[in-house]
Amino acid sequence: MLRALDIRDMLIIDRLELSFQPGLNVLTGETGAGKSIMLDALGFVLGWRGRAELVRSGAEQGEVTAVFDLPQGHPARAVLEEAGIDADEGELILRRINTASGRKTAWVNDRRASGEVLRQLSDTLVELHGQQDDRGLLNPRGHRSLLDDYAAAESALAEVRGAWRARREARSALEAAQAQLEALKAEEEYLRHAVGELDTLNPQPGEEAELDISRRRMQGGERVRQDIARAHQIIGGEGAEGAVAEAMRWLDGATEGAEGSLDAPLEALARALDALGEAEGGVAAALEALDFDPNALEATEERLFAIRGLARKHEVQPDDLAGFAEDLRVRLAALDASEGDMAEREAAVARADAAYDQAAAALTALRQEAGTRLAQAMAQELAPLKMERAVFDVRVEPAEPGPEGRDAVTFEVATNPGAPSGPLNRIASGGELSRFLLALKVCLTGGRAGLTMIFDEIDRGVGGATADAVGRRLAALAGAAQVLVVTHSPQVAAQGAHHWRVEKAVSDGVTTSRVVPLNEGERVDEIARMLAGDAITDAARGAARALLGTD
Secondary structure (H helix, E strand, O other), rough: OOEEEEEEEEEEEEEEEEEEEOOOEEEEOOOOOOOHHHHHHHHHHHOOOOOOOOOOOOEEEEEEEEEOOOOOOOOOHHHHHHHOOOOOOEEEEEEEEEEOOOOOEEEOOOOOOOOHHHHHHHHHHHHEEOOOOOOOOOOHHHHHHHHHEEOOOOOOOOHHHHHHHHHHHHHHHHHHHHHHHHHHHOHHHHHHHHHHHHHHOOOOOOOHHHHHHHHHHHHOOOHHHHHHHHHHHHHHOOHHHHHHHHHHHHHOOOHHHHHOHHHHHEEEEEEHHHHHHHHHHHHHHHHHHHOHHHHHHHHHHHHHHHHHHHHHOOOOHHHHHHHHHHHHHHHHHHHHHHHHHHHHHHHHHHHHHHHHHHHHHHHHHHHHHHHOOOOOOOOEHHHOOOOOEEEEEEEEEEEEEEEEEEEEEHHHHHHHHOOOOOOOOOOOOOOOOHHHHHHHHHHHHHOOOOOEEEEEEEOOOOOOHHHHHHHHHHHHHHOOOEEEOOOOOOHHHHOOOOOEEEEEEEOOOOEEEEEOOOOHHHHHHHHHHHHOOOOOOHHHHHHHHHHHHOO
């Protein structure tokens, strides 16, 4: 409940302090006296969008403070807790300053707060409504939420939201699996060829280094054998041994004429021939011992080069080929598994769709039932407002599925039986619209805990018995919640439990606005003025007393 409102230097208000009471609070006054300014100021402190220039001319800043009762369990407490603001004192103090330069600063219970926090709090504290207000009742986009509140659909909505999340997750998992499967299928041919190639070669970690060492050793052994073979050729056969033997034959033929001078050389050559024979035998034995197989070198080189070529092809190190092959096998296995997993993913989507459909259908049924109840309640509310022939209808129609269900909800009216129905703001006239909105307000928001409802000239366009009926419905609504009404209707004003008059005064060329609480006699004069104009007659006072029930 709004307990107090303090306004300083806002537009034509220099200083205004108001204390409000439970029940129906009525504000009246001449046009231009400042009634709407008060609502602008209240909207400003609540974080609503207001006028661009709110600061009173000549002032450095404007300031508005609003005090609300905050009993335990009030929904504003959850907003305060989320914002980290203390709420233990049982009251909520909102203060907001607007400097002449346009800078705005807000406090909640003496803690700095953002405009967003103010707006979140305002949703739990105040509902402002007028003929042209499109924030809720006149805006079809908000009708579903209003119907859900009326239907107490929190549990059903939670079921639908949970089912929608599960449905979305199942579909996302299916899409991810499909994308993965498509990617794997795109490389399936490569995977199978690469795995086959690697399986055929079957490279092992460390094998490339071992083959390289073996190749080098075999290449070195071949060169040694070639050298020994050359030496063997030089020593024996047509080599040194043959040359020595031939020399000895030539010397033997010359010994008779040499008179013994060749004996020593022949002996030396004989020893040399024996040594060469021994050397030739040893070299031959060594050559035979070197068992070099050219085919083995060729086979070694072939495997070594195959391993290195495959490593280059796949851009990995030779020692990593075995691990790479295993990775490819895993990807192939994933491909096979993905193909088998798709059926389960599709089944999961089907289950999630069915769960969502079931939850959404239950919510639709709840909305349809609540729509019927709301239409019946509206018929009961419209009758006292002299609109017993009007028809109010709640249309619940199929819409695209979403987290809030799969229904589109619109409130439609027909002002007379048989007349075409349509949206409120297109079908109803000004006076009819006021009464429709009031009836909706009574049905949808009556008794909401801790809520202050503000009606800004919602009685415009009605008078006489209809205005009296509007006033009585407002008074009935105020029995369950605090109601503030800005009105030009004497019939509505007469229903107020508390009455203020907004006045405009000019002093030293400066226009200011003030609000005066009215006692019983002053109420009579104010309602008489509203009935007859500035020239208040005894007849007007008598009519005012009749409206007030004090005659």
